[in-house]
Amino acid sequence: MNTSNLVRLLKTSGALTGIVLLATGCKSMIVFDPKGPVGIHQRDLIYITMLLCLIILVPVLAITAWIVVRYRDKKNNDAPYQPVWSHSTKLEIVWWSIPIAVILILAIVTARYTYKLDPAKPLVSDNKTITVQVTSLDWKWLFQYPEQGIATVNYLVIPEKTPIKFELTSDGPMNSFWVPQLGGMIYTMSGMATTLHLQADEPGNYMGTGANFTGRDFAKMGFTAKAVSRQDFDQWVAEAKASGNELSEDGYRMLAQPGTAERMTFAAIPSGLFERIVHDYSMSRGAPPGYTLKAQTLSGEKSTAHSEGGQLPPGNGAQKNAPDIGSFGQSGRPLDTTHMHHHGK
Incomplete structure (x- = not known):
């Protein structure tokens, strides 16, 4: 091996080593x-x-x-190319x-x-399991603690060394709930509830995120899962209940509108809210059977049916004239959650 080949090999090895070292420091690891x-x-x-x-x-x-x-061709190689094939059992x-x-x-x-x-399999522990009901919204996370009667938005507090039973659903597009350092992701889907058991063995702040593309602000659907001691958890629950900021039915409907939100803490939650989200979506919010109807445009002003193949006729202009609902709720008004911005600790 000549000097140029040796230098080339060393450069390649150094580059690969650098890539490995950089990758080990990434959050994805x-x-x-x-x-x-x-x-x-x-x-x-x-x-x-x-x-x-x-x-x-x-x-x-x-x-x-x-x-x-070993068998590379060389410049001074004059040997004829005569491969010999044989079988070796x-x-x-x-x-x-x-x-x-x-x-x-x-x-x-x-x-x-x-x-x-199995995500639905309970974890074995001497500590009692705590239930947290998770609802993915556009574009935020709602965490309800039914046993404690409180709720949070975009942050999660759990006691260490305690199994957590997550019940998950969606009041919007399907998403994925994921806290990488605690366990794998599981889908949140409208009209049904899925179960995931996780546990944090030591205190710390763990990154949580939504792992599905759900529209404009899907990248902002990150949250912090904070594991604390049982004493600190009980103290946090008491402080949350004493805050006096209740989540009403009207407040939830506003929260569920598409838009981003700050971290919030609620001292009380409507009874059976999680169950109603699952039930209402499965019973009353579903679309009529698609095979009986032609698709309609999204514009309220133009109800022109799509042509065959699902394509809009040329020059229809429905998409151009359709309103931008990216920052608006279903009522057509901008999402205003300033009166619900109660920051948690």
Whole structure:
């Protein structure tokens, strides 16, 4: 190997090493720093899968590099190209048996972890499970604590070393609830409630986010999941209940309108609000059967039916004249939540 090739190899190795070092410091790697039992099991499954893949990948890449170097063509090579093909039963057994064994091991491990990580499966703990009802809105998160009778918007407080049963739904487009360091994501869907059990093993502020594209301000659907001691949690609940800021039915309807919101804390919540959100969406908010109707334009002024194939006729102008509802609620008025901006601690 001449000097130029050696320099090129060193440059390539240095660049790859730099990329790896930079990647280890990214926030996207926080899944490898779990702070709860569910997150730990998921990290272990990722590690096992990576190791099994490397068992095949590393030897294949090494042999490929060796073949390229060993049998490369040289400028002074005058030997004729006369490949000799032959069959080797031993080699066939080796390069078929190893992948089959890896796939079997991976299947068994994945099946066991799939059962262990069932999101609806309660976590074993000496502490009583706390229920938090989560509703994804446009573009904000509503967290209700039915046992404590309080609610928050865009932030979550939970006690450490305590199982949390999240009941999730959506009052709008489907989204995904995700706290990477505590466990994997699960969908929030209108008209139904899903369940996710998580636990934080130590105090801290953990990043939470919505993982689905849901429109203009979907990127602002981040929240903080704060794990505190049980004593601090009880104190926070008492302070929230003493704040006197109640979430009324009218207040919720305004909150549910499309728009962003600040962090809020509510001292009381309407009884059965979460259940009504799920029930109302499944019973009364659904669209009529689509196969019986032609699609209509969104503009209230133009009710022209779409032409065949679902396309608007040329020159219709319905999209151009349709109002911009990005910052408006369903009533047509701008979302005004200033009177509900009660910042939590």
